[in-house]
Amino acid sequence: MQTPNELEQDYAQRIAGILEEVADAIETGEITNEDERDNWIYESIDQSSIIYTREAIQTLLCSAN
Numbered sequence: 054m055q056t057p058n059e060l061e062q063d064y065a066q067r068i069a070g071i072l073e074e075v076a077d078a079i080e081t082g083e084i085t086n087e088d089e090r091d092n093w094i095y096e097s098i099d100q101s102s103i104i105y106t107r108e109a110i111q112t113l114l115c116s117a118n
Contacts, residue, residue, distance in 0.1 A: 071097050 075093055078084045084093055 071094065074097065075084065075090060078093060079090065084090050
């Protein structure tokens with residue numbers, strides 16, 4: 054099992070990766086407006102392991118929100 058610090062680092066890296074991907078998609082013109090951006094982020098998070106039960110609990114431990 055990961056320590057809380059490792060969990061937080063892993064969570065932050067996954068979120069940063071999603072944000073980098075959306076920034077690249079905007080830069081290349083794949084995303085051209087806010088609705089497309091929001092849908093892209095939603096779908097990316099929906100497909101990631103961030104939302105699954107074990108991961109969701111870990112996210113709660115790591116997220117400042």
